[in-house]
Amino acid sequence: MRVLIAEDETHLGTILEQFMTARGFSVHIVRDGRAALEQLRTENFDVALLDVVMPELDGLEVLRLIREEPLPPEIIVITGNGTIETAIAALKLGAYDFLSKPYRMAEIEALVRRAWEKRMLARDNMHMASRLQRATPHSQFVTHFAPLTAVLSMVDKIAPSPSPVLIGGESGTGKDLVARLLHANGMRAEGPFVDLNCAAIAESVMEMELFGVEKGAFPGADQRRMGLFELAAGGTLYLDNVGDLDLKVQGKLLRALESGSFYRVGGTQKVEVDVRVVASSTRDLSRMVQAGTFRDDLLHRINTIRIALPALRERIVDIPLLAQHFLAEFAYGRSLRLTDDALSALEKYRWPGNVRELRNVMERAALLATNGVVEAADLPLGAEVGAGVRPTPAQVLSLGELERRHIADVLERSHWHQGRAAEMLGISPKTLYRKIREYGFKRPSGRSV
Numbered sequence: 373m374r375v376l377i378a379e380d381e382t383h384l385g386t387i388l389e390q391f392m393t394a395r396g397f398s399v400h401i402v403r404d405g406r407a408a409l410e411q412l413r414t415e416n417f418d419v420a421l422l423d424v425v426m427p428e429l430d431g432l433e434v435l436r437l438i439r440e441e442p443l444p445p446e447i448i449v450i451t452g453n454g455t456i457e458t459a460i461a462a463l464k465l466g467a468y469d470f471l472s473k474p475y476r477m478a479e480i481e482a483l484v485r486r487a488w489e490k491r492m493l494a495r496d497n498m499h500m501a502s503r504l505q506r507a508t509p510h511s512q513f514v515t516h517f518a519p520l521t522a523v524l525s526m527v528d529k530i531a532p533s534p535s536p537v538l539i540g541g542e543s544g545t546g547k548d549l550v551a552r553l554l555h556a557n558g559m560r561a562e563g564p565f566v567d568l569n570c571a572a573i574a575e576s577v578m579e580m581e582l583f584g585v586e587k588g589a590f591p592g593a594d595q596r597r598m599g600l601f602e603l604a605a606g607g608t609l610y611l612d613n614v615g616d617l618d619l620k621v622q623g624k625l626l627r628a629l630e631s632g633s634f635y636r637v638g639g640t641q642k643v644e645v646d647v648r649v650v651a652s653s654t655r656d657l658s659r660m661v662q663a664g665t666f667r668d669d670l671l672h673r674i675n676t677i678r679i680a681l682p683a684l685r686e687r688i689v690d691i692p693l694l695a696q697h698f699l700a701e702f703a704y705g706r707s708l709r710l711t712d713d714a715l716s717a718l719e720k721y722r723w724p725g726n727v728r729e730l731r732n733v734m735e736r737a738a739l740l741a742t743n744g745v746v747e748a749a750d751l752p753l754g755a756e757v758g759a760g761v762r763p764t765p766a767q768v769l770s771l772g773e774l775e776r777r778h779i780a781d782v783l784e785r786s787h788w789h790q791g792r793a794a795e796m797l798g799i800s801p802k803t804l805y806r807k808i809r810e811y812g813f814k815r816p817s818g819r820s821v
């Protein structure tokens with residue numbers, strides 16, 4: 373339990389500090405209001421004891437300012453001459469409780485412990501809610517493919533370590549799922565899992581999104597905002613499509629990983645956080661290093677542990693297994709089965725959207741199935757999916773070009789409705805967004821969506 377004591381009376385402060393330390397609290401003491409404010413803004417405390425009468429800033433002012441911050445500690449205000457007006461003002465400003473001087477040490481200890489329990493309860497509720505939300509779609513990683521079962525045992529082994537992990541693989545291969553497994557099986561499972569798709573955030577705001585921004589950093593920054601790094605404190609930060617970070621943010625990320633600390637945008641106070649970073653990329657980061665678009669030193673840092681997820685077409689053994697798994701998920705109590713023809717159609721298909729696409733296909737198949745049987749005709753794999761882009765033997769297109777043309781075609785057919793297009797392609801909207809940027813597609817003017 374981390375406790376801040378702000379007390380300007382030297383002797384009293386020291387006695388309090390010694391008492392609390394001896395009772396097993398981790399204590400930091402400051403002697404004036406401004407120092408208290410700075411300390412509370414830069415480090416995470418569970419409880420703060422604020423004397424009301426202090427130089428620079430009084431305790432009530434510190435209380436008011438700190439309550440405007442995200443996730444403030446519980447505050448106990450210590451009033452000098454026990455004026456009831458001050459105590460009421462403190463409670464109105466959101467203090468947990470107040471104590472009047474002179475007080476007994478045992479009294480203060482009991483109050484600090486109660487304040488801490490309240491904070492833990494609130495935190496548990498928050499985590500419980502977010503875990504319930506997470507647990508539903510992402511619970512199980514299904515595979516029979518030997519190299520992937522080896523990956524799963526590696527995930528179990530490395531989950532408890534704080535080292536960064538890099539997960540590579542095409543879109544829809546399960547990178548997000550593996551990142552969540554790493555979190556859920558690690559020491560930080562009780563902490564937050566914060567996920568950021570680096571491809572979906574404009575470069576100009578990425579630094580603020582990750583590291584937060586200090587009040588007054590620029591005109592309009594009228595309050596301090598925590599970045600995702602801080603929000604992930606004690607948990608895992610998942611950076612999806614890490615290759616999309618620009619070089620400046622890459623540098624800052626590297627420093628944060630190396631030192632465990634960073635500065636908010638416009639800030640001068642170092643913020644220290646304990647966060648495990650898991651990054652993923654669909655792109656070949658080594659190639660990006662060669663091209664000068666990804667930092668070599670950052671790649672080394674996040675590459676400490678590397679996991680590569682194979683495309684679904686490279687593990688045909690998993691196709692029937694996953695198909696049954698998703699069919700059961702969408703059967704809603706009915707019993708559904710796939711015909712041999714349907715299975716063979718699934719195994720022959722190339723699955724550009726990997727497991728995500730298979731899941732979408734099985735969802736629709738479950739809806740279309742009659743008499744509990746899914747026929748090949750019920751599978752929306754569509755000959756038409758490849759139609760129009762199939763090259764003649766003399767004109768073999770690269771996979772990248774094929775993908776580019778196919779996405780352009782689907783965007784056109786969906787009238788640039790990106791949600792629908794992503795669904796047709798079996799990829800996530802965020803991946804489609806990134807591909808649109810990668811291929812430099814421009815929405816035709818006059819189209820609204």
Ligand SMILES: Nc1ncnc2c1ncn2[C@@H]1O[C@H](COP(=O)(O)OP(=O)(O)OP(=O)(O)O)[C@@H](O)[C@H]1O
Pocket residue numbers: 509510512513514515541542543544545546547548549550612654727728731799800803
């Ligand atoms: N082996 C698996 N077993 C069960 N479900 C899986 C498996 N792999 C992926 N999925 C499911 O497929 C969908 C896509 O997976 P996920 O979001 O993890 O892919 P991704 O590689 O992170 O994709 P992107 O690069 O587009 O973000 C999710 O619904 C996920 O639960």
